[in-house]
Amino acid sequence: xxxxxxxxxxxxxxxxxxxxxxxxxxxxxxxxxxxxxxxxxxxxxxxxxxxxxxxxxxxxxxxxxxxxxxxxxxxxxxxxxxxxxxxxxxxxxxxxxxxxxxxxxxxxxxxxxxxxxxxxxxxxxxxxxxxxxxxxxxxxxxxxxxxxxxxxxxxxxxxxxxxxxxxxxxxxxxxxxxxxxxxxxxxxxxxxxxxxxxxxxxxxxxxxxxxxxxxxxxxxxxxxxxxxxxxxxxxxxxxxxxxxxxxxxxxxxxxxxxxxxxxxxxxxxxxxxxxxxxxxxxxxxxxxxxxxxxxxxxxxxxxxxxxxxxxxxxxxxxxxxxxxxxxxxxxxxxxxxxxxxxxxxxxxxxxxxxxxxxxxxxxxxxxxxxxxxxxxxxxxxxxxxxxxxxxxxxxxxxxxxxxxxxxxxxxxxxxxxxxxxxxxxxxxxxxxxxxxxxxxxxxxxxxxxxxxxxxxxxxxxxxxxxxxxxxxxxx
Numbered sequence: 051x052x053x054x055x056x057x058x059x060x061x062x063x064x065x066x067x068x069x070x071x072x073x074x075x076x077x078x079x080x081x082x083x084x085x086x087x088x089x090x091x092x093x094x095x096x097x098x099x100x101x102x103x104x105x106x107x108x109x110x111x112x113x114x115x116x117x118x119x120x121x122x123x124x125x126x127x128x129x130x131x132x133x134x135x136x137x138x139x140x141x142x143x144x145x146x147x148x149x150x151x152x153x154x155x156x157x158x159x160x161x162x163x164x165x166x167x168x169x170x171x172x173x174x175x176x177x178x179x180x181x182x183x184x185x186x187x188x189x190x191x192x193x194x195x196x197x198x199x200x201x202x203x204x205x206x207x208x209x210x211x212x213x214x215x216x217x218x219x220x221x222x223x224x225x226x227x228x229x230x231x232x233x234x235x236x237x238x239x240x241x242x243x244x245x246x247x248x249x250x251x252x253x254x255x256x257x258x259x260x261x262x263x264x265x266x267x268x269x270x271x272x273x274x275x276x277x278x279x280x281x282x283x284x285x286x287x288x289x290x291x292x293x294x295x296x297x298x299x300x301x302x303x304x305x306x307x308x309x310x311x312x313x314x315x316x317x318x319x320x321x322x323x324x325x326x327x328x329x330x331x332x333x334x335x336x337x338x339x340x341x342x343x344x345x346x347x348x349x350x351x352x353x354x355x356x357x358x359x360x361x362x363x364x365x366x367x368x369x370x371x372x373x374x375x376x377x378x379x380x381x382x383x384x385x386x387x388x389x390x391x392x393x394x395x396x397x398x399x400x401x402x403x404x405x406x407x408x409x410x411x412x413x414x415x416x417x418x419x420x421x422x423x424x425x426x427x428x429x430x431x432x433x434x435x436x437x438x439x440x441x442x443x444x445x446x447x448x449x450x451x452x453x454x455x456x457x458x459x460x461x462x463x464x465x466x467x468x469x470x471x472x473x474x475x476x477x478x479x480x481x482x483x484x485x486x487x488x489x490x491x492x493x494x495x496x497x498x499x500x501x502x503x504x505x506x507x508x509x510x511x512x513x514x515x516x517x518x519x520x521x522x523x524x525x
Contacts (some may be wrong), residue, residue: 089142092315092365093136094137095137096134096315097134098129102425105425112148119153119154121154130192131412132223133224134224135152138152145409156210157212157213157243158183158242159208160241160291174200179240179296181242181244184221190414192227193206196225206227207229207230207231213318213358237288238290238299242261243284243285244284246258247282261296262295263298285301286302286303288300317361319332319359320357337369338370338372342373343372344375346377358377360378382444383472384405387436388433388436390434406445406451412457413457431459440454441454442454443455466511469506473503474499487517490517494521495522507521
């Protein structure tokens with residue numbers, strides 16, 4: 051296609067008052083609506099997004115530094131971003147809380163048997179203990195990069211913190227790797243959780259998602275009676291492998307995460323969705339919603355298996371009654387360079403897009419050696435020129451901006467071609483606009499694209515400060 055001459059300039063206004071307004075929408079809070087209540091006393095379950103003390107579900111919980119765990123983790127400094135914690139305490143809905151107890155438990159632990167990784171789309175899978183673990187842009191890796199795991203899976207043992215999916219597989223929030231043969235727990239080599247199947251009480255065997263378990267020498271953990279084992283029961287098993295069989299040392303049933311009448315917030319992936327019954331599960335927790343439930347960044351009609359959400363509400367008689375359901379899967383991906391930084395309002399301008407950080411934003415490096423533990427250090431570590439990969443939510447207020455869920459620093463990327471996947475806000479014969487950023491078409495095609503469509507674009511910034519497409523729009 052013959053390219054047209056550039057006839058218009060990019061019009062992008064970054065006003066201090068607007069940035070301040072954006073900060074009021076997102077900075078210092080969840081950026082996603084009002085809290086369920088002004089003060090909550092109960093339990094919060096979600097992935098760590100930062101430290102100082104710990105950030106979980108958008109709240110900074112002050113802790114005493116201790117962690118309750120059976121997996122070799124006893125202190126806060128042993129935790130990593132992405133690990134899913136259970137925090138018992140109180141929070142005020144303004145991002146501040148106090149933890150009475152912080153608990154951590156591995157979802158899976160053991161030797162890798164297979165792995166794959168797509169470095170372009172940032173997706174992949176791990177196989178261990180006959181289980182499949184899904185990887186994505188929100189997965190935090192420590193000990194080895196996902197490419198290294200995929201290149202030589204048999205060289206590693208891993209610990210996984212993640213969410214159970216609708217088919218019994220898992221979605222990883224955190225992957226910690228060590229060389230094969232090394233242990234995360236001095237006593238139990240492996241750990242698995244899931245549903246009991248093919249129980250043979252006489253032979254004292256059963257299966258979890260195809261993995262054979264021998265519990266001849268096992269004991270019940272936390273007073274669990276092994277006589278209560280039954281098909282369909284959710285359990286956690288720890289032990290060691292022998293000829294492909296898990297020899298169980300400890301078995302515990304999957305107790306309720308919450309106490310009755312708890313104020314609750316939990317993040318996880320939906321499974322067992324029942325639209326007619328207005329219910330679903332997250333990590334074994336039954337969630338019931340009703341006409342009074344508020345929906346944020348998601349419509350009730352959009353609920354389905356596989357969606358990552360945060361649910362807030364009351365736990366009653368073993369059921370979480372949802373007061374608010376918030377979508378936590380991103381709908382925008384941006385790869386680009388930092389152009390401006392507003393530390394006080396936690397706003398970045400990345401390749402022309404306003405990016406708002408919140409306490410829910412997980413900031414990580416691509417090299418596994420992320421030694422920034424304090425969230426303030428994370429934010430202060432940004433530099434103009436840094437190349438970032440960002441996933442988040444497209445916001446329409448004040449012309450539009452990107453609320454960041456995850457930000458990954460790419461240390462060695464010298465690419466000045468940017469990539470954006472987002473909804474089109476405006477489209478003309480000369481330009482396309484996303485979140486208040488106008489990009490000149492530069493002669494490239496927009497055939498089939500309409501306002502509101504989710505598309506992918508590649509673009510760059512010219513020496514004159516304009517933004518221009520470098521390829522046809524892909525929808």
